[in-house]
Amino acid sequence: MPSRRTHIAPHAPGGQLAAALTALREAGGIVDAFPPEALAEAVSATPPTPELDLRDIGFVTLDPAESRDLDQAFHIERRTGGGFVIRYAIADVPGFVAAGGALDAEARRRGQTLYLPDGSVPLHPRELSEGRASLLPNEERTAFVWTIELDTDGRAAFDGAAVSPARVERALIRSCAKLDYVSAQLTLDSGAAGSGPAAEALTLLREVGELRISCERARGGASLNMPEEEVLRDNSGYRIERRFPLRVEEWNAQLSLLTGMAAGRIMLDGGIGILRTMPSPDATALAEFHDRIAALGLPWPAGIEYGEYLRSVPAGTPAGAAVLHAAASLFRGADYAAFGVTHDGERLAPPERPEQAAIAAPYAHVTAPLRRLVDRWGLVICEALCAGREVPEWASSSLGEVPGLMRSSSSLAGRLGSEALDRIEAALLRDRAGEEFDAVVLEARGGGARVQIVDPAVTARVPNTGGALSAGRHARVRVVSAEIATGTIELAVA
Template identity: 45%
Template sequence: MPRRHLHITGTDGAALRAALRDLRTKLGVPREFPAEVLAEAERAARGPRLPEYDATELPLFTIDPPASVDLDQAMHLARRPGGGYRVHYAIADVAAFVTPGGPLDAEAHRRVTTLYFPDERVPLHPAPLSEGAASLLPDRTRPALLWRLDLDPDGRAEAVDVRRALVRSRAKLDYDGVQKAIDTGTAEEPLALLKDIGRLREALERERGGISLNVPEQEIVGHDGGYRLGYRAPLPADGWNAQISLMTGMAAADLMLAAGTGILRTLPTAPDGAVGRLRRAAKALRIDWPHHVPYAELVRSLDPHRPAHAAFLQECTSLLRGAGYTVFTGGQTPDPAVHAAVAAPYTHCTAPLRRLVDRYTGELCVAAAAGAGTPEWVLSALAALPREMAEGTRLANTAERESVDLVEAALLQDRVGEAFEATVIDVRDGEPLVGTVQLADPAVVGRVESAGPALPLGERVRVRLKQADPGTAKVLFALA
């Protein structure tokens, strides 16, 4: 979709900021860290448990949004003599700072994940760690879990290792800058190889039947002391970077499966009814989907900048519901063991500063790669992790969606009664008069109701704003 913005500034944003504070209270979001947690974090920041292996000679770099300071991953990419590639991928070693069973550990289990709001970020770990001593900031020596993945010329992993190491990032890059450097041919080889390896991994994803949805994202952006909404279609560099993380998550899953103990990120195969619903949506959107064409192949052929295609990609997210975490011990193969969208065993292991489970999968993988036993503090926590992560993920999703609802309402509160051009991107099952519309300008996605006829999925329609009141009512449109 077009990237167009509307924003709130100055006193117009005061009510929104108050509504966001009320939202955090309603959701029970943790506020300040307790004094004993902060004290432990500050002590740990001054004296982490450091590894013996020194890999600071590797010229690693990070790729993150420009304002990010909680940097979980850094990479270095190189060609291997004789063909193929070597990927070094450093992941922040949070376990070097957290003592199992201590106040910092208990607080992380209470918070589970970092929460993002338009006006502030509620971190998993205190700032002295998440924005300081544990973050892979440039020109800072840090403890990390250093993955080494040797790939053949087609991008397949031939050998995998992970160990604790001291690392030192040389540069903090952002997606727009990376894309520009690669497109203009000014990127040095370690960065230029991101495109080569990323595209090879995308080809392997197609081969195994996996799928990455290139859905335009609605985003909240800070602007002149207020906020604005926009749509952001991911850049190719986003996808290439994601492939490095996916590859590491797959390698981690394989290590744990071979060791017989671990926790996987799993997603069951979508039921036939869900795929049938997508076929009906494709027909309504006038998207040609021959029966011999697999779902993943169709999705890769779509252009997210075309409204009908963007609407269908939004519908495709329904197949990703039901993801969870599966623990296995004693050498038993878990069921399910595969993430249906990845089309392979997979786990979360690359964002330990922002997600609790990644600290545990990292520890499991280090032990597996070394042929060592799993630490007792990891084994004792495994059984509860799926429930903890599910609760944390639900809270994070609710916080994100309700934050967007509040911003939308604040942006539109003075425009009740106005008409807008929109595209119907969803129609509720069994209720053809209720659905969702996506406006191009302003960048709003909201509920729509029709008094009749049925909402035309994928069609351009004219809608009238019925309500928009931050803090009391979500945005609601009526078919004009």
């Protein structure tokens, strides 16, 4: 679907929407302010100075233009004899958060940064996440630097390549440039990358990113090429933007996936860690998916992997949108699995199936410690294992608690995000009762259907009496009513 920007003007509906979003925060117990003790720790804490100095390496960051909580910086160089060396620097949050302190306790309570339409609620105080620990340009920072070698096909040691295993170590770094997705894509598309560290970084990122996507295909990994729906706010009010990720975003994501897979392998080899897991879809779910996509006229041919099939789906078409909507239901049950022997002697068994099914490999979260609690454990565990040291006592003793903390925070984040989006969508349609809109039918089951209105960007359910709507087809729907306070939308087939 094309990118759409639809505004809610700052009049009466906007006021009702603000009240509805505030009520959501209150119902979820969301508090922006940090306890004074936690804030004091964030301002005063100083990470240890590492022996390794990599300030002469031309690291760059690549994020949305407005971001200041910069978790990752990367540097890519060609290996002598072919292949690449990836250096991926991750913000040294463990160096700022003292185990057992007030900031640690508050971070465990929050679990992750919440992104809501009326503003984010950070995991750590902004003085830390957007300041002292963020990998801002031209600032000296301590970081966990991953070094991962790739062969000429983009394969790492855990892919079976004849290169050195990945490692991570603390180092002093300095990012030389803050790049953003839109400008980076325009630069690459224009062919005017120029020279210097930033230009070289983007050129090599494209090359490595494409190679890693090929590796993903080879191992049977799957990426859903679905448009993202973002709730944005500016002086005109709120809007929903529906867009497909830029290619440079996909290449950048491959570096994070590469690092997460390296971490998963290090943890499994070391016998301790926290994996991000997801089961493969069962036979019943797969059979149902086969039937649904065959009815859409886009059957899954025999002999090709699931991920390869998804890459062949025509994005931006009604049938393609319905297929991807159905595919999203296949991979569910993502969880965290802690394993190893704690300092208390408790034995946590590794999962029987350690793979993350969509990635088709063992995987761990270690690249976003400013915004996600579990990454702090993953970083210190992998760094200790690579150095041949014992895992810090605070990390091993609390290992079994982290999955539960992440499940709780992820559940809250998902619920709040969904309910906030419902209210934004209701606000977009509140004053348009009786109007008709073009839509795409994503799913039609029983007596109802799920449709995606083209403009404004709203997704909602509609009664499908008599089976007039079919998945993967265009439709015309009429707004009956929309209630901002509850996020309830009533549509009818026009």
